[in-house]
Amino acid sequence: EDKVVQSPLSLVVHEGDTVTLNCSYEVTNFRSLLWYxxxxxxxxxLFMLTSSGIEKKSGRLSSILDKKELFSILNITATQTGDSAIYLCAGISNSNSGYALNFGKGTSLLVTP
Amino acid sequence: EPEVTQTPSHQVTQMGQEVILRCVPISNHLYFYWYRQILGQKVEFLVSFYNNEISEKSEIFDDQFSVERPDGSNFTLKIRSTKLEDSAMYFCATGTGETQYFGPGTRLLVL
Structure with missing residues (x-):
């Protein structure tokens, strides 16, 4: 059974801190990984990742995939209170015909002023 | 920027009743999905729909559920004979491929 595991489950940081959110996956016939x-x-x-080692970047957010270790990270630099949210990671398998997203439980991030 | 819209935003129904949840996809999108999120739990895939037919469905999507695109624009999820455990947030998502854009959801409460 395909599995997506995110860590930590929750995180509290101060504004300005940098955070790294983790996502490990066991997806049969892996196709891509998405962050929301x-x-x-x-x-x-936020991002879709299909190739190992290529960083995707959008403003203060960036993400990278390691297909050998079945792992992805989402980095947020200079965090702001508006970054407070639940960050979800989801895998897609080539075995499926319809691009179903298999979500992890999410990481709840709270950025305090 | 185009968005996926869903109606109603909230629905309260009695156990055993039928509900229809509606979604208007982004106009050039070809892939349509329904997901649900029970309070405090992860987002779960229900069904995907492409080229006017179901392309994939999960174990959750049993005979109680059906989807259709009745008029070429709206995409609907029908839940027949609702049960208490159907209470959840139901999200529609649409896309041109793997990347999916979610609507704001319909919160369904079955009493």
């Missing part, structure tokens, strides 16, 4: 940010309701798309 969930604030009050809907997950909002």
């Amino acid at each position: 940010k969930q604030e009050k309701k809907a997950p909002t798309f």
